[in-house]
Amino acid sequence: MTSLIPDSGLDPVRIDLGDRSYDIAIGPGLLDAPDTYAHLPTATSALIVTNQTVAPLYAERLARALAPRYPKIHTVSLPDGESHKNWETLNLIFDALLTHGCDRKTVMFALGGGVVGDMTGFAAASYMRGVPFVQVPTTLLAQVDSSVGGKTAINHPLGKNMIGAFYQPQRVVCDLDTLKTLPARELSAGLAEVIKYGPIADMVFYDWIESHMDALMLRDPEALGHAVRRSCEIKAEVVGQDEREGGLRAILNFGHTFGHAIEAGMGYGQWLHGEAVGCGMVMAARLSCAMGLVDQAFVDRLAALVHRAGLPTVAPVLDPRDNVGRYLALMRVDKKAEAGEIKFVLIDHPGHARVQSVPDEVVARVIDASVHHP
Amino acid sequence: MTSLIPDSGLDPVRIDLGDRSYDIAIGPGLLDAPDTYAHLPTATSALIVTNQTVAPLYAERLARALAPRYPKIHTVSLPDGESHKNWETLNLIFDALLTHGCDRKTVMFALGGGVVGDMTGFAAASYMRGVPFVQVPTTLLAQVDSSVGGKTAINHPLGKNMIGAFYQPQRVVCDLDTLKTLPARELSAGLAEVIKYGPIADMVFYDWIESHMDALMLRDPEALGHAVRRSCEIKAEVVGQDEREGGLRAILNFGHTFGHAIEAGMGYGQWLHGEAVGCGMVMAARLSCAMGLVDQAFVDRLAALVHRAGLPTVAPVLDPRDNVGRYLALMRVDKKAEAGEIKFVLIDHPGHARVQSVPDEVVARVIDASVHHP
Numbered sequence: 078m079t080s081l082i083p084d085s086g087l088d089p090v091r092i093d094l095g096d097r098s099y100d101i102a103i104g105p106g107l108l109d110a111p112d113t114y115a116h117l118p119t120a121t122s123a124l125i126v127t128n129q130t131v132a133p134l135y136a137e138r139l140a141r142a143l144a145p146r147y148p149k150i151h152t153v154s155l156p157d158g159e160s161h162k163n164w165e166t167l168n169l170i171f172d173a174l175l176t177h178g179c180d181r182k183t184v185m186f187a188l189g190g191g192v193v194g195d196m197t198g199f200a201a202a203s204y205m206r207g208v209p210f211v212q213v214p215t216t217l218l219a220q221v222d223s224s225v226g227g228k229t230a231i232n233h234p235l236g237k238n239m240i241g242a243f244y245q246p247q248r249v250v251c252d253l254d255t256l257k258t259l260p261a262r263e264l265s266a267g268l269a270e271v272i273k274y275g276p277i278a279d280m281v282f283y284d285w286i287e288s289h290m291d292a293l294m295l296r297d298p299e300a301l302g303h304a305v306r307r308s309c310e311i312k313a314e315v316v317g318q319d320e321r322e323g324g325l326r327a328i329l330n331f332g333h334t335f336g337h338a339i340e341a342g343m344g345y346g347q348w349l350h351g352e353a354v355g356c357g358m359v360m361a362a363r364l365s366c367a368m369g370l371v372d373q374a375f376v377d378r379l380a381a382l383v384h385r386a387g388l389p390t391v392a393p394v395l396d397p398r399d400n401v402g403r404y405l406a407l408m409r410v411d412k413k414a415e416a417g418e419i420k421f422v423l424i425d426h427p428g429h430a431r432v433q434s435v436p437d438e439v440v441a442r443v444i445d446a447s448v449h450h451p
Numbered sequence: 452m453t454s455l456i457p458d459s460g461l462d463p464v465r466i467d468l469g470d471r472s473y474d475i476a477i478g479p480g481l482l483d484a485p486d487t488y489a490h491l492p493t494a495t496s497a498l499i500v501t502n503q504t505v506a507p508l509y510a511e512r513l514a515r516a517l518a519p520r521y522p523k524i525h526t527v528s529l530p531d532g533e534s535h536k537n538w539e540t541l542n543l544i545f546d547a548l549l550t551h552g553c554d555r556k557t558v559m560f561a562l563g564g565g566v567v568g569d570m571t572g573f574a575a576a577s578y579m580r581g582v583p584f585v586q587v588p589t590t591l592l593a594q595v596d597s598s599v600g601g602k603t604a605i606n607h608p609l610g611k612n613m614i615g616a617f618y619q620p621q622r623v624v625c626d627l628d629t630l631k632t633l634p635a636r637e638l639s640a641g642l643a644e645v646i647k648y649g650p651i652a653d654m655v656f657y658d659w660i661e662s663h664m665d666a667l668m669l670r671d672p673e674a675l676g677h678a679v680r681r682s683c684e685i686k687a688e689v690v691g692q693d694e695r696e697g698g699l700r701a702i703l704n705f706g707h708t709f710g711h712a713i714e715a716g717m718g719y720g721q722w723l724h725g726e727a728v729g730c731g732m733v734m735a736a737r738l739s740c741a742m743g744l745v746d747q748a749f750v751d752r753l754a755a756l757v758h759r760a761g762l763p764t765v766a767p768v769l770d771p772r773d774n775v776g777r778y779l780a781l782m783r784v785d786k787k788a789e790a791g792e793i794k795f796v797l798i799d800h801p802g803h804a805r806v807q808s809v810p811d812e813v814v815a816r817v818i819d820a821s822v823h824h825p
Contacts, residue, residue, distance in 0.1 A: 121790040164538055175609040180789050203577075203614045205786045206604065207695075230580065235549040240577045242616065321581075412579045415554050416495040 090309040092225065093317040097245040101225060101309045105298065107252040108135060108213070109142040117247055118209045120182040123147035126170055126197040127188040128157040131215055134258055139188055139213065147184065151177045155193065160346035162192045162232045170200040181205045184247070190216035190263070191223035191350060195241070198229030202244035212246045215255040217267025217301070218351050221308035222329075224249050226316040232345055236410040237337045243321050251309075253302055265387035266351025268293060269332070271304045272382055273358060274311045277328045280428040282307050290385045327413055328430040331422040332358030335392070338407035342395035355388030356447075364435060364443045365423040375427055392447035400448065401441040408440075464683040466599065467691040471619045475599060475683045479672065481626040482509060482587070483516040491621055492583045494556040497521035500544055500571040501562040502531040505589055508632055513562055513587065521558065525551045529567065534720035536566045536606045544574040555579045558621070564590035564637070565597035565724060569615070572603030576618035586620045589629040591641025591675070592725050595682035596703075598623050600690040606719055610784040611711045617695050625683075627676055639761035640725025642667060643706070645678045646756055647732060648685045651702045654802040656681050664759045701787055702804040705796040706732030709766070712781035716769035729762030730821075738809060738817045739797040749801055766821040774822065775815040 089100035107113045123143050127136050132154040140150045153173035155166050174183065185208060187197030194212050201210035212224035230241025256264070271293075275283025285303070286293070292300035312329065319326040336357030339348055348356075362376045380390045396403035405419070413420040418434045425431045463474035481487050497517050501510050506528040514524045527547035529540050548557065559582060561571030568586050575584035586598035604615025630638070645667075649657025659677070660667070666674035686703065693700040710731030713722055722730075736750045754764045770777035779793070787794040792808050799805045 171607055171614055175607055181786055206615045206617050233545055233549055240545055241580045243580050412555055417552060
């Protein structure tokens with residue numbers, strides 16, 4: 078992983094995947110800049126998929142910006158939140174596509190956060206066995222992580238993101254201005270995924286995050302711009318090497334094994350994904366320490382940064398009678414698990430991650446230590 | 452398209468798609484022959500997906516044959532029929548996978564006809580964003596067409612096969628013995644797809660079908676074996692050139708534009724897919740004739756062969772008040788339609804097909820002529 082590259086401020090970040098390559102445009106004012114949608118596939122119709130929170134803010138502006146390219150523009154607005162990332166909501170997208178007579182060339186636009194992006198991507202992958210789509214992420218979490226790399230999915234009551242597809246968008250449009258309307262809790266959730274890139278790939282970036290956390294929390298445009306850009310660069314490099322998670326890509330799931338257990342165990346939508354990942358990273362760092370890979374100082378440093386980002390660092394109790402058992406059961410349905418053996422993303426030294434299994438008793442000790450204040 | 456190749460009787464037919472290539476094994480007694488499942492991916496568990504009609508006949512035998520390879524073998528049995536090819540039934544597969552703790556390496560086996568194969572394939576494409584699967588088709592239609600080539604899908608109330616994926620199996624196992632238990636109506640439905648390959652690709656095969664129709668209807672094993680093999684060879688050649696239906700592959704949809712309208716318009720499951728395709732081919736031939744591409748003798752010859760296969764050649768009335776309007780509306784949601792313009796697969800000369808639009812008034816005339824006996 079290369080060290081910090083000075084921002085060009087304008088150039089898009091390229092995801093290099095052969096004939097599935099695409100650009101991530103990053104900057105202010107992109108949502109309705111005329112050039113933003115140049116060279117996208119032409120079609121008779123476009124479908125904007127958004128949610129009931131984002132629609133009043135940006136749906137009309139996006140529709141106006143797309144009008145010169147697409148004669149018919151339809152919009153479907155989904156209920157907001159992780160608890161709606163399921164079959165029923167996905168079907169609202171298919172209903173809209175078919176009711177409006179959308180054909181195999183229809184271009185779909187995902188306007189919103191990670192839930193909208195994941196569901197729109199899976200709908201695009203599946204409608205008529207695949208139509209083109211564009212990500213227009215409006216949350217920090219979606220801009221730095223979920224809109225990039227082609228992972229799409231919905232949840233199943235028994236596991237998060239269990240049903241989906243690898244399906245790459247035509248383009249990702251990160252309009253930094255949309256972050257101005259983001260609720261504080263969502264900003265923090267996004268910072269979890271920004272922080273993530275440090276321990277797994279780039280400690281120079283991690284140092285930068287530490288020294289700019291106050292600016293990020295205050296939504297300084299330059300700081301946010303750099304955080305989005307560097308996060309996308311790192312994700313682009315990882316995804317370019319391992320699109321379908323045969324190996325390396327799994328490091329992007331640092332904090333997610335514990336995090337998914339928290340999300341599913343608490344009930345989808347109770348903890349935001351980023352909040353669960355924030356806490357999950359501290360737990361995964363503690364696990365790395367318990368396995369002798371990093372020292373306690375590294376764990377404390379990460380916990381302090383996660384805390385400064387406004388994120389929880391104390392794990393919730395998922396089952397008062399058998400908390401460890403509940404965590405383990407939920408983690409065994411993680412997609413990285415094999416033959417019931419949970420695989421964890423561990424930090425083997427700061428800036429580098431590995432995927433491995435860990436004895437249950439060590440995991441149990443870490444869970445126990447994580448539900449109480451240190 | 453090459454002319455008729457003498458049967459080897461043993462060699463598999465190869466689908467050549469780079470790293471997604473696979474074999475179609477064709478022969479008697481394959482279901483529980485020890486070699487049939489050699490070299491498939493290993494895993495802790497396998498899931499057999501079948502339906503309530505096929506399960507009592509073959510599920511146990513398949514499970515026994517797989518036992519040496521997979522420590523845990525689970526079976527899920529779906530309700531039978533096209534009317535169940537929907538989200539609700541698909542979710543039964545995901546429920547089974549998650550309840551049994553199936554991981555990303557789990558191998559799925561589709562044991563049954565086209566509906567089971569299409570749904571299992573889409574479930575395999577989507578579960579944890581993709582697990583390996585094997586087609587074990589037990590109907591003639593599935594052996595000669597739907598199990599080969601990686602098209603998977605479920606229906607939406609507004610259109611057939613609207614939601615799905617291109618996702619190739621690891622292997623297709625066509626055990627010809629399973630055709631012995633096939634209901635007569637299903638045998639006829641399968642013959643529709645066998646007949647299809649003649650007009651679009653190989654009139655030598657078409658001659659052979661004509662001279663062997665009695666043997667096929669009597670389930671002569673050699674005749675059925677040749678029909679399955681030659682059908683798979685033609686399909687392999689077409690799919691090998693155009694996996695994702697950018698162009699050529701659409702010719703395999705000869706008869707399907709009218710056919711899908713009949714299936715959806717009558718209510719899924721009223722007409723079998725093959726019955727609708729049989730009638731749809733006669734309509735598409737009539738349309739080719741109306742466009743001056745083939746002569747009436749060709750239409751009559753095809754209608755006679757479809758009739759001999761026990762298939763309908765007279766189109767149903769879908770709406771007594773506006774039958775043509777109803778057909779056109781249903782065909783406008785066909786996946787080949789673009790900007791509301793229906794694309795038809797026409798025979799431009801016997802053994803060769805093309806895809807093109809046709810003026811609505813010509814289509815209307817053909818629909819009118821098809822609902823009455825000639």
